[in-house]
Amino acid sequence: MKCPQCRQVALPYSQFVFSISHGVGFERALKGYLRCSRCKELLKLEGLGTRFWVCLAAGIVLFILEIGFAYRISRSIGPTASLLLLIATLFTAILSSSYFGWKDATTRKVQTRRTA
Ligand SMILES: [Zn+2]
Numbered sequence: 576m577k578c579p580q581c582r583q584v585a586l587p588y589s590q591f592v593f594s595i596s597h598g599v600g601f602e603r604a605l606k607g608y609l610r611c612s613r614c615k616e617l618l619k620l621e622g623l624g625t626r627f628w629v630c631l632a633a634g635i636v637l638f639i640l641e642i643g644f645a646y647r648i649s650r651s652i653g654p655t656a657s658l659l660l661l662i663a664t665l666f667t668a669i670l671s672s673s674y675f676g677w678k679d680a681t682t683r684k685v686q687t688r689r690t691a
Contacts, residue, residue, distance in 0.1 A: 576680040581614040591677045608685065617685040624679025627672050634668020 578585040586597060586609060595601050598610030599617065607620035641648060641661050649657040 576677055576682060578611040578614060578616060578618060579682060579684050580611060580616040580618075583611075583613045585609065585611040585613070585618060585682060586677075587612065588674065588677050591680075592673050609682070617687050618682040619685050621681040621683055623676040624681070626675035626679055630668060630672035630675055634664065634672060637664050638668065 576585050576591065577583070586594075590597070590612065591609075595604060597604040597608065598612065598615075599608045609618050609620065610616070611618060638661070641657075641664060645657060645661075648660065652660070
């Protein structure tokens, strides 16, 4: 995710994933707004890229398959291991999709009235 203003990474990954305000407050962050952590430019998310959706879809499909075959998986590797497998799948899907979403996200500058 590059800032179109300063050409630097607008938000560090940790802040993109774990911060709920993105420097603009929770409500505006939900609408896709964020503030560049370097130049403080107000930006709007345009898209998260294909890899985000592919990882998310793959994660959901795998998760559903594991739920569907839970009994068989549990019988062959045990209930604890199958639960761990489910959790690992969920984590991998969340981490990979959020990473690619962060990496590939495109942003545009938001026109703001300057008071300076
Ligand atoms: Zn910037």
